[in-house]
Amino acid sequence: MNKLEEKLIKWRRDFHRYPETGFLEMRTASIVASILEDLGFQLQVGKQVMDPDYCMGKPGEEETEAHYKWALEHGANKDYIEHFSEGYTGIVATMDSGKEGPTIAFRVDMDALDIHESEADNHVPKKEGFRSTLPNKMHACAHDGHTTIGLGLATLISEKKNSLKGKVKLIFQPAEEGTRGARSMAEAKVVDDVDYFIATHLGTGVPDRHFVASNNGFLATTKLDVTFKGEASHAGGKPEEGRNALLAAASAALNIYAVPRHSEGSTRINVGELHAGSGRNIIADRASLKVETRGENSEINEYVKSQVEAVIAGSAQMYKVDYEIKTVGEGVSSRGSKELAEILRACAEESSYIEKSILEDNSPAGSEDATFFMEHVKQNGGQATYCIFGTELAAGHHNEKFDINEETLQTAVNVLFNSIGKLKE
C-alpha cells in the first residue's frame, strides 16, 4: 500500500466515523477545506458557491446551531469551520495552471444518511473500529468515499501541477441525499465556465472492477413536503366542529398513488411518511406528508407533480382544511456527452484494476442532482458525464450494513486524474 492509498483509507474512515447529514457537513467541510488549501488550491466556500434561494429542505436554525457545537467538539478544523457554521457547506477548490487549456470540473458529495449503522460483529466498520460514532447517522451511500476521492484527486493534481494546463475545479457538494444541494451551487454559477464536467459515484449495483462511463438513467424527481391544517375538536363532544386534517391526508395519500401511469416513460410516486393528529379523542387538526415523484424525463415528472398537486388541493377542499406544499428536493434528467464518456472509458481501460468498462447505461434508476450541473454545463456548450466505479458492496445502498471495497478509492483517483491529461480544449 503506497502512501496515498494509506491516506485515502484514513480519510474515508475518519469521515465514516463522523457522518453529517445534508447542509450540516461542517466538520467534513472544514477538514476538506483545510487539506485543499494546504495543497495549494484556491477556495470559494459557503454562500460564495451556494445560492440560498435554491437550498431545499435545509434544517432550521436551531438544529444548525446545535450541530455546529457538536462539530466544534468532535474534530472540526477550527480555522475553517466558521465559513460553514450556517449550513452552507459547499466548497469549490480551483487549481489554475495559468496556461491555456480547458476548465475541467469534478464533483463529489459529502453528506450522510439518517440510518443507524449495524452493530453486528461481522460488519467491517464495527470490526475495524470506524463505525459511526453517532446513533441514527451513517455513511451508507459511499459519500465518505466520494469526498475521499476528491481529496485524493486534489493530492495528485497538486503533485503534478507543473504539467497541468487550463484549470481544474473540484466541487464538494452538500446534501445530495434528497437531491437538495446541487441546484443551489449550479444556480450560483459555479460550473458556468466549465468545459468538461465529471460527477462520480461508487457502487450503485455496478460490480467490482467494472466501470460505467456515462450513467444516463437518472429519473427526474421532485420532493414535496405537504402540510394540512384543520381545526381540532372533541371527537365525542363536538365532532361536527372539527376540520379533519388526518382524513385530508389519508385521502391525499391514497389518491396520490392513483395518479396515472404515463405512456411516454417510467414514473414513480411515493408517500413515504404520513403523520397526523395529537390525541385519540381529538379530531386531528394537523397532518403532514413526505411525497416524492419521479419521471423518466423532466416533462413526465412535471406531469406527475401537477397531478399530485391537484390531489392535495382537492383533499384539502374536501375537508375544508388549509394546505401548504413545499418543494424540498429536485433532480432533473440528463444524458451524458458521448465524446467525454469515450475518453473516460479509455482511461478506465488503461487501469489494471478495472476488468470491464461500459460506455453508456440507460436503464432507469434512482435520481441524482448532479444532473443540474450537467445541464448547466451542456447549455453552455460544455460536455458532461456521470461515471460509476463498481465496487464490492457488503449490502445495498441505504442499508445498515453497507460497506465498500476500499481498494476502489485509489483506482477511481487514478482514472479520474488520468482523464485530465486527455481532455483538450
Next chain:
Amino acid sequence: MNKLEEKLIKWRRDFHRYPETGFLEMRTASIVASILEDLGFQLQVGKQVMDPDYCMGKPGEEETEAHYKWALEHGANKDYIEHFSEGYTGIVATMDSGKEGPTIAFRVDMDALDIHESEADNHVPKKEGFRSTLPNKMHACAHDGHTTIGLGLATLISEKKNSLKGKVKLIFQPAEEGTRGARSMAEAKVVDDVDYFIATHLGTGVPDRHFVASNNGFLATTKLDVTFKGEASHAGGKPEEGRNALLAAASAALNIYAVPRHSEGSTRINVGELHAGSGRNIIADRASLKVETRGENSEINEYVKSQVEAVIAGSAQMYKVDYEIKTVGEGVSSRGSKELAEILRACAEESSYIEKSILEDNSPAGSEDATFFMEHVKQNGGQATYCIFGTELAAGHHNEKFDINEETLQTAVNVLFNSIGKLKE
C-alpha cells in the same frame, strides 16, 4: 261489508294494478278527478296547484309523453287526463259549505315505486288477481291505500255535506317518494288558507289497530344527483390523457360516508347509486351518484349537505374533472300541533277498531315532504299534524311482498271524517 268498504277495496286494487311513479300519476289522477267532480267537489289541478320551479326530480319530456300514451291505453279517464299530460298530476278538491267555519285540509299521496312486485303464490295481490300489471313498478308503500282513503273521505263528506261548516280541501299529492312533490304544492299556496292540516299514512311499523296522532320524528332530508364529467382516453395507450370521473366518484362516495356525526342530533348519509364509465379499457369520463342526506332537524341536515358538497367539489378538483350537483328532493323536519293531535286521538279512541292510540311519537324515522305543508300552515297560524293508522303488513315498506290489511281503509276514513266535526274555528 258495507257499500263504501266494497268501493274502497275496489279502488285500492285498481290503483294497485296500475302503479305510477312520481309525476306520472296520470291514470290515477284522471280517475280521482272524475270521482271527485262527480261527488260535487270543485277541482284545481296541474299547474294551478303546483309551482313548476319546485318540482324536483321530474322525469323528462320523452318519458312523460310515453307514459301519457300508456295511461291512455290502460284505463285513464279520457275526460280528465289532458290536465295531467305534462306530469303536473296534483289535485286540490274543495267542498265549501258556504257556512262559516274552519278550513280543514287532508293530504294523501298517489305515487308508486320502482320495485318488481313479488310473483309468489302466497302474495295476496298475486293470489287475488290485483298484482301490478307492470314489471318493476309497484305500490309498496301504501299510497294506493292513501289515495283510496282520500276518495272514501270525499264520499262521506259529499253524503253529509249539509251538516258541513267551513271548507274541506282534499289534497292529492304526486311524487312523495324521494320527497319531490309536496314543496311545489305548498309553494303554490294551496294550504295558505288552511286552519287545520292533517296528513296521514298507513303502516310504518305501527301495529294493526294502533293509531299515532302526531308523528314528529321525520328527518329533514335532501336528495342530490351528482354528475362528474372528465375526459376519456385509452387506458393502455394514453393513460395520462384521461381525466378520471370514475375515481372522482369513488373518492367522493367514500369521503361522503366519512362526514362527521353531529352532536345535536341524528344524521344519515347514503350514496345509493354510483354509475361510471363506458368500457373496460377507457378512462371513464362520466360518473353519477345518487346521494341522500338527513338530519334530525333542518339545520343539522344543512350541515351534512354542506359537508357533502365540499367532498364533491374536492373530489372533482383531485381529478381535474367538472361536476354538477342537482337537488332532486327535499324534506324538512316538522313537529305536529299538540291540540290538533289530541282531537284526532279522541276520534281514534271512539273507533271500535282501534285498540291503542298514542298522542306523539318523537323517535326519528324516515323522511316525508308533507312537512312542507305543515310548516306553511303553522307559519300562517294554523295547526298541523301527521297521523298514522297502524295496519298488518305482509312485509316491510318498499319490500316486494308489501301488503296491507284492507280493513284499515274504512277505519281511517271514519276517524278522519269524524275529526271534521270536532274542529272548530
Next chain:
Amino acid sequence: MNKLEEKLIKWRRDFHRYPETGFLEMRTASIVASILEDLGFQLQVGKQVMDPDYCMGKPGEEETEAHYKWALEHGANKDYIEHFSEGYTGIVATMDSGKEGPTIAFRVDMDALDIHESEADNHVPKKEGFRSTLPNKMHACAHDGHTTIGLGLATLISEKKNSLKGKVKLIFQPAEEGTRGARSMAEAKVVDDVDYFIATHLGTGVPDRHFVASNNGFLATTKLDVTFKGEASHAGGKPEEGRNALLAAASAALNIYAVPRHSEGSTRINVGELHAGSGRNIIADRASLKVETRGENSEINEYVKSQVEAVIAGSAQMYKVDYEIKTVGEGVSSRGSKELAEILRACAEESSYIEKSILEDNSPAGSEDATFFMEHVKQNGGQATYCIFGTELAAGHHNEKFDINEETLQTAVNVLFNSIGKLKE
C-alpha cells in the same frame, strides 16, 4: 375561609403543580396514602386493588421507572411511594365503623393530561403561582380537584367517625383519561361488597352552583391501538417489492369513518392519530392508528367496534400487510339508580351554595370508566350513581386554560359527606 377549605385549596394546588398521567400517579398516590393513613383509614394499594390483566394502555417499564425517579425528586412521600413504583397507583381506603350499616363507596380519579398549560398572565394558576411545573402535562380535567374532594371527605369522615355506621370506602383511581384504569379495580373486586356507589366529577358543562344527581349519558367506548407491519423497499428502485403499511393505514382511516350510523342510538368514531413511514423514498413498512369508538349503549359500541375491526382486517389484506389490534381503553354505558340519585339530590338541595339541582341528565356526552364500578355494584344488587358538581370554568375541559372555581371543592365535600348519613342498609 375555614381550616378545611384552606387545606382543600392547598392540596389541589399542589396536585395541580405536579400533574401525573395515567398509571404514573406515584407522587400523588404517595401523598394521598400518607394523609389517609394519618386520618385512620385502612389502606389497600397497588396490585391488591388492581388486576394487572385489565390495566389498559399502561406505559412501558422504562417510562415507569423514569417517572419513579422524577417523583422521588419532586416531593413524593418516601414512606409510601414504593407501593406505587411499578405504576399500579390505585388506592382503596376503608373506614369501618364496626357497627352495622351499609357499605358506601366514593370514587375519585387522580390522573392528568398531556397538555401544555397556558402561560398567559390572566390564567389563574399562572398568576397565583401554581401552574404546572412540567411542560406538556396539565390537570385540565379537574382530577386534581377530585383527588382533593376525596381527601376532604376523608377528613370529615375521620372527624365524625364515632357517628358512622357501616363502612365507607374511598377509591382513588388511576388512569381515567382514556378510560383505562377503572376496569382493573372493578375486576379486582373492590366494589363487590358495596351497597351504595357514588362517583363524582366537577364541571362538564354544568353551570356553577348547579348539581346533577345522576348523569346517565356516558357513551360506551373502546380505545384501539392498531399497527400495520408491511415490508420496506426503495420507492424508486423496487416499488413492487414493498408492502405498503402507510396505504393500509390511510385506507383503514378513511373507511373507519365510513362505518354506518346506528338506528338505535348515537355513535362516535375517531382516528385521532396516524403515523406511518420512515423516509420519503421508502415504501412505508410500519403504520399505527389510534382509534376510538363510542356508542349510546354497550351493544351499539360493540357493533361499531366490530365494523372497525373488519375495516382494519380488510385494509391489511388489500396491501398484504400484517396487523395487530390492541384494546387500550374501555368504558361501558350505565344508568344511575334513581333512588340513590334522589337521596343525593336531597343533600344538594340542603346546600346553601347550590341553586339548582337536577335528578337525571340523559343527554349523550363523553365516556367514563367509573361505569365499570357502577355495573359491578348494580349486578351485585347495590345502587350506583355518577353525580356532577357544576363549577365556573375558565375554559373547557382539556383546554390549556382550563381552571375551576375552587369554592366548589368545599361544597362537594359537604354534600357527599351528608349523603353518608342518609344512606341506610
Next chain:
Amino acid sequence: MNKLEEKLIKWRRDFHRYPETGFLEMRTASIVASILEDLGFQLQVGKQVMDPDYCMGKPGEEETEAHYKWALEHGANKDYIEHFSEGYTGIVATMDSGKEGPTIAFRVDMDALDIHESEADNHVPKKEGFRSTLPNKMHACAHDGHTTIGLGLATLISEKKNSLKGKVKLIFQPAEEGTRGARSMAEAKVVDDVDYFIATHLGTGVPDRHFVASNNGFLATTKLDVTFKGEASHAGGKPEEGRNALLAAASAALNIYAVPRHSEGSTRINVGELHAGSGRNIIADRASLKVETRGENSEINEYVKSQVEAVIAGSAQMYKVDYEIKTVGEGVSSRGSKELAEILRACAEESSYIEKSILEDNSPAGSEDATFFMEHVKQNGGQATYCIFGTELAAGHHNEKFDINEETLQTAVNVLFNSIGKLKE
C-alpha cells in the same frame, strides 16, 4: 381498379354495414364460410376449432339467440349460419397442395365494437352509404378490413393453387376485442402443426404506405369482471343492517389504481366501469367493476393481477360483503421471429405501394390475443410474427369517425400472398 380490388371494397363495406361484436359474428362467419368453400378450401368451424372452456366473456344464451334471429333476417348465408348459431364463430380454412412444403397460417379477426358510428356528413361511410346499420355497433378497429384481407388472400391462393406447396391455413378469429377469442382457438390446437404464423393488422398509428414486419410491444393483459354482493337495507331506517357493496367497490377502485409500478417494465391498470346500487335510499347490495391489467411481459402482468385480487378481497372483507372475480379476457406478451419478419419485410419492399418498411417495433402498445397463437407456434418450433400495414386513418381506433384508406386492402393481400412463395420448410 382490378376485379379483386372491387371485390375487396364490396366485402369490406358489406361487413362494415353489419357489424357484429365478439362471439356474435354469425352473419360475417356464414358469408366468409360460404366464400371460402366456393374457393375450394376445406373448412373446420365452431367447436371444432374453439375450446369452449377458453371462450372468455361470451354473451349469454338469450343474447346469442336474439342475435341469431337478427342475423338470419339481415343477410346471413342460410346454408352456413347453423354452424355458428351458438356463438362459436371461428373458422379455419385449409388449402392443402398435396405437395411437400411448410404449413403457413394467416390469422384475421372479425368482430366489431359497441360504438355508435358517426352520423356526420363528412364521415366517408355515411357519405358513401355504408355506415353501420345498427345503433351503438361499429367496425371502428378495421376488423372488417382484416376479414376482407383474409378473403382476398383466399382468392389469390385459390387462383394459384397449382403452384402452391405445403399447406395454407386461414384463421378467422372471433372476439379479438377484449382479447377473448384467440385462446380458445389456440387451445383447440389449430396452430399446432403450423411452421409459419402471420397475424396482421391495419393502422395502429403506422403511417399510410409504411409497414412493420414484427410488432413486439403488445402488453400482456388480463380482463376481470368483479362483483360484490352485500345486503340491502333502508339507509334512513336501518343503516346498520346493510352490508355496503357500493363502498366495497369504491374502495376497491381507488386502491386498485394505487397498485405499485414495477421496476422491470411498464404496467397499466384500469377500472373502466363501476356500477352499484339500485336506489338512493337503499344501502347498495350489488356492485360490479370492469377491470383491466397490463404488463410489459406476462410475469409483470401476473404481479399486477395478484395485487388487484388482494385489493378486491380486502375491500370485500372491509364491508363484510361477498365477491367474485371472473377472468373475461387474456393476452400474453410475445416477440416475433426475426427470420420470418425479415422475409415479410422483403415482400413489403417489393410492393410499389409501400414506401417504408420497419423490421421490428418494440415500443409498448395495447394488447392482442394473437399472441396466444404466436406462443403456441413458437413452442412447437415454428416461427411467428405480427405485422402491420399502415393506412391513413380518418380518426383513431375506437373512435366514432374511424375509417381506413381502402387502397391498403389490396396491398396487404399482395404482400401476404407473396410471402407464401418465399417461405420454405
